[in-house]
Amino acid sequence: MSAFTLGLNTYVVPFSMHVENRDRLVKGMKEAGVSTGTILLRGGTASERDDTDHENLFRQESYFHYLFGVREPGFWGSIDISTGDATLYCPRLPEEYAVWMGKISTCLEFKIKYEVQTVKYSDNLESSLRTSVKPIFVNKGKNSDSGSTYNPPVLDVLKEVDCDEVKLFPVLCDCRVFKSEKELALMAHVSKLTSLSHVHVMRSVTPGMMEYQLEANFSHFSYYNYGCRNMGYTAICACGPNPAVLHYGHAGAPNDRVIREEDMLLLDMGAEYHCYGSDITCSYPANGKFTERQRKVYEGVLNAQRAVFEICKPGTSWVDCHKAAEKEVIKALIDLKVLREVEGYTLEDMVEMRLGGVFMPHGLGHHIGIDTHDVGGYLEGGKSKEENYPNRLKGAGLKSLRNLRILEEHQCLTVEPGCYFIDYTIDKAIADNDLGKFIDVEVVAEFRGTGGVRLEDVIAITADGFENYTLAPRGIEEVEAVMGGAKWPPMKDVHPELMRKELLNM
Amino acid sequence: MSAFTLGLNTYVVPFSMHVENRDRLVKGMKEAGVSTGTILLRGGTASERDDTDHENLFRQESYFHYLFGVREPGFWGSIDISTGDATLYCPRLPEEYAVWMGKISTCLEFKIKYEVQTVKYSDNLESSLRTSVKPIFVNKGKNSDSGSTYNPPVLDVLKEVDCDEVKLFPVLCDCRVFKSEKELALMAHVSKLTSLSHVHVMRSVTPGMMEYQLEANFSHFSYYNYGCRNMGYTAICACGPNPAVLHYGHAGAPNDRVIREEDMLLLDMGAEYHCYGSDITCSYPANGKFTERQRKVYEGVLNAQRAVFEICKPGTSWVDCHKAAEKEVIKALIDLKVLREVEGYTLEDMVEMRLGGVFMPHGLGHHIGIDTHDVGGYLEGGKSKEENYPNRLKGAGLKSLRNLRILEEHQCLTVEPGCYFIDYTIDKAIADNDLGKFIDVEVVAEFRGTGGVRLEDVIAITADGFENYTLAPRGIEEVEAVMGGAKWPPMKDVHPELMRKELLNM
Numbered sequence A, B: 001m002s003a004f005t006l007g008l009n010t011y012v013v014p015f016s017m018h019v020e021n022r023d024r025l026v027k028g029m030k031e032a033g034v035s036t037g038t039i040l041l042r043g044g045t046a047s048e049r050d051d052t053d054h055e056n057l058f059r060q061e062s063y064f065h066y067l068f069g070v071r072e073p074g075f076w077g078s079i080d081i082s083t084g085d086a087t088l089y090c091p092r093l094p095e096e097y098a099v100w101m102g103k104i105s106t107c108l109e110f111k112i113k114y115e116v117q118t119v120k121y122s123d124n125l126e127s128s129l130r131t132s133v134k135p136i137f138v139n140k141g142k143n144s145d146s147g148s149t150y151n152p153p154v155l156d157v158l159k160e161v162d163c164d165e166v167k168l169f170p171v172l173c174d175c176r177v178f179k180s181e182k183e184l185a186l187m188a189h190v191s192k193l194t195s196l197s198h199v200h201v202m203r204s205v206t207p208g209m210m211e212y213q214l215e216a217n218f219s220h221f222s223y224y225n226y227g228c229r230n231m232g233y234t235a236i237c238a239c240g241p242n243p244a245v246l247h248y249g250h251a252g253a254p255n256d257r258v259i260r261e262e263d264m265l266l267l268d269m270g271a272e273y274h275c276y277g278s279d280i281t282c283s284y285p286a287n288g289k290f291t292e293r294q295r296k297v298y299e300g301v302l303n304a305q306r307a308v309f310e311i312c313k314p315g316t317s318w319v320d321c322h323k324a325a326e327k328e329v330i331k332a333l334i335d336l337k338v339l340r341e342v343e344g345y346t347l348e349d350m351v352e353m354r355l356g357g358v359f360m361p362h363g364l365g366h367h368i369g370i371d372t373h374d375v376g377g378y379l380e381g382g383k384s385k386e387e388n389y390p391n392r393l394k395g396a397g398l399k400s401l402r403n404l405r406i407l408e409e410h411q412c413l414t415v416e417p418g419c420y421f422i423d424y425t426i427d428k429a430i431a432d433n434d435l436g437k438f439i440d441v442e443v444v445a446e447f448r449g450t451g452g453v454r455l456e457d458v459i460a461i462t463a464d465g466f467e468n469y470t471l472a473p474r475g476i477e478e479v480e481a482v483m484g485g486a487k488w489p490p491m492k493d494v495h496p497e498l499m500r501k502e503l504l505n506m
């Protein structure tokens, strides 16, 4: 049995995980009425920066990784639908490759390593496809997060034979939405190590440090101890006003502010292992002690998580989860007198008027897996019920939802409510005929420049609820204790409502 | 005066460095007979992974960085040749950018930040170019390391007006070959911090660790302490047989071997700061003590560096440097009895027969700067003498040279001799009619699987010699002392021949 591991005590991913992924795809195609034919996917290719010979570190394309788990660039893969047999096509490397890149694996070695039925050289691809069972199913469809289209490969043979560009995509996406037990175990592992890396960072914070030093500490901890060479996405290490910049940390805003005593920090970082990533956000005061105001904002966001968790189970609509979170954020802001209650308007009215979108302009969360924003949030033509795949909603917050599906067992999602003080959205709301009356201009002014809070957990939907894979300190007393030097994991789980089932077994 | 720094005590790069780079380009164009016109370059653009919304961390395109130092994606830049005035064109960002990406800088703010005469929005680019001085010079040419072509941008206006694709490229490349004082200071800084990061790693090595943990330690040290978010290239952390794989460390061979007591390590890692990178290789025994054999191979490679350094000054041919290095490697191998002297053949004959290429198949080194393999090694149409730009040579080692130029002041290069035991090249040599007789098949067999040694320094050519920017331990007694816990830098420079001028001032 072959497996992926980076050695020492790093996690062992059996390649049977990818065998199962292929089996599930074949099963899905059969359920969609396709009993014969050949599925064809192209793996990612090596790339260089601009016109130079600077080689970008290769990371496998996500669909291909899902089905084959291949680490090297330049492969192709096919699956015979009726037999389920898989073939990999590897590049035929020149002898000199051994000098520069390392030992050249034989086809037999790849066959054993990747647990497929056949391995051939990719220069045989077109001739093999000519004799393979038709039609050939290739992947084509729109990624609802990027808006970009996954395009099928261009090959002469595909113009000559019966080729289907429609049926594969929805089935393959839906397979990725519903994680297998082995995938869930891997997601749990990567979320656990991401949680522990956050704890490491939390303990290293001192006012006077730079934001990017927290990024350095996180990625070192997760690589050195757990073999995570890549982060799932660019680290957001925001202090002071920066938490109000939702995608802070990019090259134009590269985590380069000094952390001050009075700052709240918002750290959104996730490690990746064998191309499966986590996505966890922790927020806490730089000096380890919450002020009264920081506490109220934080508790509002934590209550938003709790409100979601209360209804988080198969059958619940993700939109309802989003609104449940917004309601708690609005309640906290009323308590802080940033928002005022207005006669004739209930809390539900405030939610429906999209007041939550002023302070939380993003969606509640997203599918997560091989991509941070994993596929299938708005899938056309999937096997599930029609109502699972509606069009995007309108209105602040709702329009940013990356997923509108009904929750089902084996989905893996982030739950990431937040409360931010963003001049642009606040000013727009104050000037708004409907929303302006709810906002206390003077009180909100005191919160401007203080950033915001986000708490982001990775969860998996179970048969009767969910499990929280995020095992980070969440309660205020937990955060303050850990920052003060206390042991983590704790001796006792004082927040069972957060469903951190493995917390005490870490 | 504007500057780039990542805060705290990280290095401060004045933007006048880029102003000078532009001035030198304009001067170069005038020397090439061009007195009027407009230079146009396109900056790098943001990119996402495959069809997903996973944003790759933006790193500026190298030519654009050289001239403008802009950190954000999506810019264009132009320079009026007669006045030398520079214009930047920045993207006009939607208001909502402020919510997701951060405060939107005004044109005035960019003008001050990047020390240019004018900043406009890029939606004005084409109309501005219509009224700018003609011809418009765009960059087009072949990168001699990758073989790829830098292609000029495609714009309607460029089809309508007088546009020159020939004259800019050789002048711009030649500007990059000869570093300014400010560029040299930055190269010295990044090589110093890279040296110190190597020392940090050297002290952290223990048998039983994984190779990738050394990569983790290096990148953490250089990011945490010096603000280097990117490495110049993928880290090569090779132990056991792996040093014989010249580009080890890529995704297919990801530094995943356990380090053993008896291993030699070869660590080729360089940090990057403000897009200027270093490239340093250290080799040493995992347990901190050289065996007699390890010592002899190592001393041979160090002697190769010394032989190069003896002749390293303006006027020397890089090919002669390469051969001088090979000669020392061959001498060491004769001493080790891997090679035997054959009657009728001098040492010089052995060099000319390309015996060195068996054990050092790569070139001696390369220009270095904004790209690790910096431009200009084989430049057609440059301003310097014709003999500076010959065609590639033939034969093992020589054909891999990335540069055939005569050394001149202000060039910045790596000197990286090595001696590797590579089955493929050794077997080929044994079977070769000319080379086979020099190789002792039984002795060389004892070295198979032991990897090899590379020592790589970054140097700058001065008026009468060179300065070595690499301030790492090099002498065997230095390496053993540091691995045993001794202070670095040392109290005394016992190897003045290595020209580590700033060693004691670190």
Ligand SMILES: [Mn+2]
Residues within 6 Å of the ligand: A279, A366, A414, A416, A456
């Ligand atoms: Mn997220």
Ligand SMILES: [Mn+2]
Residues within 6 Å of the ligand: B279, B366, B414, B416, B456
């Ligand atoms: Mn190099």
